[in-house]
Amino acid sequence: MTTMEDDAWQDLIGISADPPDRRDKCEQCKRPAVVCWCPALPQPPLAVASQIVILQHPAEEKRSLRTALMLQLGLEPGKCVVYKGKRFPNHKNHAELQQIFDSPQTLVLYPSKDSVPLEEIDRSGGPYTLVLIDGTWPQAKAIYASSPALHRLRQVKLISVGTSDYIIRTQPTEGCLSTLETAAQCLAVLEAQPDLRQVLVRPLHALCKYQLDNGAVEHQSKEFLMKTNQYPKPIGKRLSRLLNQTVCGSAEKET
Ligand SMILES: [Zn+2]
Secondary structure (H helix, E strand, C coil), X not given: CCHHHHHHHHHHHHCCCCCCCCCCEXXXXXXXXXXXXXXXXXXXXXXXXXXXXXXXXXXXXXXXXXXXXXXXXXXXXXXEEEEECCCCCCCCXXXXXXXXXXXXXXXXXXXXXXXXXXXXXXXXXXXXXXXXXXXXXXXXXXXXXXXHHHHCCEEEECCCCXXXXXXXXXXXXXXXXXXXXXXXXXXXXXXXXXXXXXXXXHHHHHHHHHHHHXXXXXXXXXXXXXXXXXXXXXXXXXXXXXXXXXXXXXXXCCC
């Protein structure tokens, strides 16, 4: 083989079989570099005494703009753990979750007739592990119903929810928060550090700001729109389309 042929051969085997990925992705959040929210993460990650355990419905990861990941990266490693499935514990996580469910320091955030306000939990009994169910409300109810281990945990609810900062997607009701906002609010209560919420939701703000700057429409909750008579009613197609464009037009499909 001549040197030239050899060089040509080397060039040929140097070509990757896959086309290069044109969109540079952030290693950490896996989002395209232009929409990476990592610079908004607390640096260094926050040290907290409490632990958050997220039980995530498999459909939620796609739906939620991965706000659970924002929480995982915002806290010290191991302070936020995510398990996926439709019932818990399951064969993939049985040993780890059973240990968590058996601890008297484990609480589950679930609104039921027995749930007590998180704000009233005796903090001297902690540090606590707080279990959150991540999914739409029907998904969360289904997970709860098929996970008897959750029924035995102390059930808590949040009183001081406030309004969601997650303004890209229409919220079903006022006070309906993203997983990140819910967890951040719970941590603020459990750690008795009111500022925690603000610090932890910054990546979400960064994401929303980017989306709004790039044409997404700022959303009010459906409840608010109905109250103020802005929610599209079954009226003529043309008017309904117009309303949908101006009121409900969204970068993300509603679920
Ligand atoms: Zn990133």
